[in-house]
Amino acid sequence: MTAPFQTSSPNLGPASQAGGDAVVTLRHIDLHLGQGPHRLEVLRTIDLDLALGDFVCVLGSSGCGKTSLLRVIAGYQAPTNGVVYVDGQVHTAPNAQVGVVFQRPNLLPWLSIADNVDFGPKMQGVPGAERQQRVDHYLDSGGPDGSQAAAAPPAFWGYATAGGDRPYPGRQPPGGADG
Numbered sequence: 001m002t003a004p005f006q007t008s009s010p011n012l013g014p015a016s017q018a019g020g021d022a023v024v025t026l027r028h029i030d031l032h033l034g035q036g037p038h039r040l041e042v043l044r045t046i047d048l049d050l051a052l053g054d055f056v057c058v059l060g061s062s063g064c065g066k067t068s069l070l071r072v073i074a075g076y077q078a079p080t081n082g083v084v085y086v087d088g089q090v091h092t093a094p095n096a097q098v099g100v101v102f103q104r105p106n107l108l109p110w111l112s113i114a115d116n117v118d119f120g121p122k123m124q125g126v127p128g129a130e131r132q133q134r135v136d137h138y139l140d141s142g143g144p145d146g147s148q149a150a151a152a153p154p155a156f157w158g159y160a161t162a163g164g165d166r167p168y169p170g171r172q173p174p175g176g177a178d179g
Contacts, residue, residue, distance in 0.1 A: 022049035022085070024073060024098075029082035031068055042068045046082070074100050096124055114139060 029046035032039055042065045050056060058066045071077035073084060075094045084091045086098055107116045114135050121131045 021051050023052050023087060024048075024050040024091075025085040025088075026073070027083045027085070029069075029072060029079045029084070031065070031072060031077065032080045033068075043072070043079070070100065074098050076100075 026046050026048040029043055029048075030041070031043035032041050034040050046069065058069060060066050068077060072079050073091075075084070075091055075098060078092065091098065107113075108119065111119070117135045117138050118131050121134055126134075
């Protein structure tokens with residue numbers, strides 16, 4: 001069994017509850033999965049402050065809790081104990097303040113590229129006319145080689161949006177667009 005992920009650096013976690021200049025603060029985060037004899041301790045006593053501009057890399061073996069930690073920070077998974085703060089406010093559910101960028105492109109394959117670009121702003125309640133302007137703007141910027149975006153296959157090019165207004169170009173999967 002892999003040991004639970006645990007912070008141990010003395011510079012992580014000031015005495016204040018919601019960490020001064022921190023944008024994301026974790027206080028005394030524990031995560032246990034399962035119940036009874038099958039209960040698994042995944043995260044233990046995580047205290048962490050992330051300030052604007054910080055670059056953090058979480059490394060560990062498969063099953064050590066890296067993804068669980070990200071799920072707790074994003075609000076997809078409630079911790080067993082502890083509190084997550086985003087901009088000084090308790091954070092308990094997914095919202096537009098916290099974005100998750102997955103290792104693999106996560107476009108919705110049943111939607112067109114335009115509908116994938118529109119998805120984030122639509123979920124935020126952005127009015128239709130404003131969303132259409134955004135979609136037109138991003139699609140008019142062209143695909144990876146400057147060609148019209150609508151002609152590029154979704155597996156090769158697309159946008160993931162953080163907060164609906166910052167495009168992150170999709171990347172070509174290993175082996176090229178054809179696999």
